[in-house]
Amino acid sequence: MTDLNFIYSELFLAISIMSLLIIGVFKKNSSNLIYNLSIISLLSCLALIFSFPINENAELFNNSYKIDYLSSFMKILTISSGIFVLISSNKYIQTININKIEYPILALSSILGMMVMISSNDLILFYVGLELQSLALYVLASFNRDNLSSSESGLKYFVLSALSSGLLLYGCSLIYGFSGSTNFFVISENLTQDDYVLTFGIVFIIVGLAFKISAVPFHMWAPDVYEGSPTSITIFFAILPKIAALTVFIRFLYVPFLNLIDQWQMIMVFLSIASMLFGAIAAIGQSNLKRLVAYSSIGHMGYALAGLATGTNQGIQSSISYISIYLFMNLAFFCCLFMLRRDEKYFENIQDLSGLSKNHPLLSFCFLIVLFSLAGIPPLAGFFAKFYIFSAVIDQSMYFLAIVGLLATVIAAFYYLRLIKIIYFDKEKEKYETNHNIGLKLSLLISSIFILFYFTYPSWLIEIVEKINII
Amino acid sequence: MIDFPILSSLILLPILGALFIFFSKSKSNSDTTSKYLALFVSFGNFILSLYLWYLFDPTTSDFQFLEERTWIKGFINYKVGIDGISILFVILTTFIAPLCVVSVNNNIKNSLKHFLIAILVMESLMIGVFCSLDLVVFYLFFEGGLIPMFLIIGIWGGERRVYSAFKFFLYTLLGSVLMLVAIISIYWMTGTTDVMYLYSIGIEAKYQNLLWLAFFSSFAVKTPMWPVHTWLPDAHVEAPTAGSVLLAAILLKMAGYGFIRFSVGLFPIASEYFVPLIYFLSLLAIIYTSFVALMQEDMKKLIAYSSVAHMGFVTLGIFTFTQQGIEGSIFQMISHGLVSAALFFSVGVIYERMHTRLINSYGGLVSIMPKYAIVLMVFTLGAVGLPGTSGFIGEFLILMGAFKKSFLVATIASFGVILAAAYMLWLYKRVIFGKIINQEIKILTDLNKSEVLILSILAFVIILFGFYPEPLLNTTKVSVKDFIEMYYNNINFTKN
DSSP states (O other): GGGGGGGGGHHHHHHHHHHHHHHHEEEEEEEEEEEEHHHHHHHHHHHHHHHHHTTTEEETTTEEESSSSSHHHHHHHHHHHHHHHHHHHHHHHHTOOOOOOOHHHHHHHHHHHHHHHHHHHHHHHHHHHHHHHHHHHHHTTSSSSSSSHHHHHHHHHHHHHHHHHHHHHHHHHHHHHSOSBBBBBHHHHOOOOHHHHHHHHHHHHHHHHHTTOTTTTTHHHHHHHHHSOOOOOOOHHHHHHHHHHHHHHHHHHTTTTTGGGHHHHHHHHHHHHHHHHHHHHHHTOOBBBBHHHHHHHHHHHHHHHHHTTTHHHHHHHHHHOOOHHHHHHHHHHHHHHHHHHOOOOOOGGGGGGTTTHHOOHHHHHHHHHHHHHHHHHSHHHHHHHHHHHHHHHOOOOOOOHHHHHHHHHHHHHHHHHHHHHHHHOOOOOOOOOOOHHHHHHHHHHHHHHHHHHHHGGTTTHHHHHTOOOOO | OOSSEEEEHHHHHHHHHHHHHHOOOOSSSOOOHHHHHHHHHHHHHHHHHHHHHOOOTOOOOOOOEEEEEEEEEEEEHHHHEOOOHHHHHHHHHHHHHHHHHHHHHHHOOSOOOHHHHHHHHHHHHHHHHHHBBBHHHHHHHHTTTTHHHHHHHHHOTTTHHHHHHHHHHHHHHHHHHHHHHHOOOOHHHHHHHHHHHHHHOOOOOHHHHHHHHHHHHOOOOOOOOSSSOHHHHHHHHOOOOOHHHIIIIIIIHHHHHIIIIIIIOOOOHHHHHHHHHHHHHHHHHHHHHHHHHEEEEEEEEHHHHHEEEEEEHHHHHHTSSSHHHHHHHHHHHHHHHHHHHHHHHHHHHHHHHHHHOOOGGGOHHHHHHHHHHHHHHHHHHHTTTOOOHHHHHHHHHHHHHHHHHHHHHHHHHHHHHHHHHHHHHHHHHHHSSSSSOOOOGGGGOOOHHHHHHHHHHHHHHHHHHHHHHHHHHHHHHHHHHHHHHHHHHHHHHOOO
């Protein structure tokens, strides 16, 4: 029973999901209560993780569930971004009338699925977590069911995701058939020689995971789903599943298959380069902000994968710091989007930003630093994210990847600059409302301050991720 | 005295001032408080930099006022310090910034407050560029400058401001990303990005050429050298007066400074190897852009092209690797900083009154604006490089250095001086003399008080350093001498 100590946070989350469901069913008009309670349960979940020494290592349930520094850190990232997402989108879901009891509960289930994914050390358990988070997300994507595009995006995500899950399962079965086990440790022990069947298995799993983090060429779903889903779910899509999938990527590639690095390194490099370039070029023509974020996140995932492609601890660390900084930038960006509200209507077209700086100087300033940070211009946080990635990449003498990546940065800078141009240089439009709730303001404030002042003390993030040593 | 972090204060003071202005509540229309605040801060910074100059010891080439702090743990240290090469640029920056602040009153109509903030942030970043002794810190300041400049051109610029701002930003960014690759590579090769340490250990000869090219791609865009100079005329034409001044007077000098400090300092063998390339591009810049300048109808464009030509002299001088050449380059950069700033201010003066920069819409200003005609004469002669102005000393020293190296190159470069006289004097003639064709000119008023203040200060300094260049030359002499010595030592060391 002592083993259960380590998964208190998961257990707690599971129990609170169930009890919230019961409360929701039996108590009428309890959607606000449930919403607040879910935030509280996430907070307590976070507290539970912190209450244990987070650098403790443990393998539970026949080595299929791994608790280590990586998993704890990624869980903290996931849960805290979940909290921020819920806090900042409160007003939004009330306005567009999707404030139902199921909404926060599904979000919590998806987070639970991600936590399982992050800790999984076994192909089956990993798949269980993946499906839990995906199923919840399918429903969430189509949550605004009266809206055609929302239903469409849910369906699209479901169909394509099911396909990719199929590929992933096929890959798992190939690996199982070859190594005789689904456990990562056992797989890595049984791998004495490399075999092309095994490579097939790895490729299929990489494809499945690449789908989840929307890396090119498995990105097709992202723009439509991002655009169609309610914005509060788009921000969910943009941040949380990526953290979980990246962790699985790390665990999967670096624990059982590190010896086969020659087999998968080229694939990762390709995924990375394709995502960086495609994300940068395709985003230029977009006119919907959510669609633009979809392409920009494709590009950003390319950078995170570049770190993973190196095959070193330092590469992993740089990827993790990239995703941490990326999280704050996206959070800030979406908080800014949530502020574009007028007469109970939210605006998400590029032209709606026109001349924002004249009427809303502070909001525009936040947009400004977020966009420059996403473009990777020093001294903002986004620059450091890219800097860590490229220093890991160049350390491995992968100059081609580094130079293509940096050129993609320049292309990407163009569309970020275009947004800044629209905000700052164009003619002003009507004012937006300014009475936002405190949660949204707080989220924006925290993330903007993080982005703006990260450069004053960049060591802290390094010190945290330095402890992640997988190899 | 040693403990007081004077360089960090110089860097931080304008940013703090900007923050203060940002949070100060001011009525939207009367932003005089912000202006006085900005003026106070930037002038204070200037005084501080003069104090720095006073404390500076010109008899040694060591880096002074060193500060070092852990920044990214185990990776990069925040390190600043100055020597005879960089101190003058710091002072130039702090000298130009208050003048910009004084000048903005007249031409910036909307959100003056934010404009002042942008200028102050810009000042901080530029001082940072000249002080930093770590490659990553340098890159941070170097690139960070893009943000405020992009906004200055884009928000407060002319009609085609969006195009120019984008061109400026993307050109410079594209140049710089390769430099970032080079910087990270240097880190992995040597384990440090500390410039002083890199000077002492040197970089392996076989990597130098590629690294040099990566740095060159960044500096060449920023200098700007032919053929990547085309962003400059656009940016200058569209930028507001203060923006043009900052751009011409200081931003371009970051590249010249970078060439000395990093290209020549870190990669001596590659620098030697690429001398023909640099000479070729410099001569092309001097001759070709002079001809282009001759044909311009827009005053700001003409001055922008003349900047390209003048910076051609600078790169030429740096890569002569002689005492005169490098000293002359530094002097030329300072002088060009003053002269081009003055010329852009002067164009700003008449642009505000007439709202046109076309040369042929002027003519005969001498009888309407006599004071203006006098100061513009001084600046024109400064740009021409007439003895008695600061422009002369720089060009003279550079040509002297060039003659030591190659007679042909120096001879061709000398033609640039003649061409400069042609386009500048012709500009002066067309604007100031002649008949008044455009009737609107008759109602123009002569310089007002703040314009007189700015322009006469600049005229005074230009003439002062023309007759008495000693203070500048003394400051740089020892540093440059030891710098060249180090350069030749490195070359001989690696050759043997």
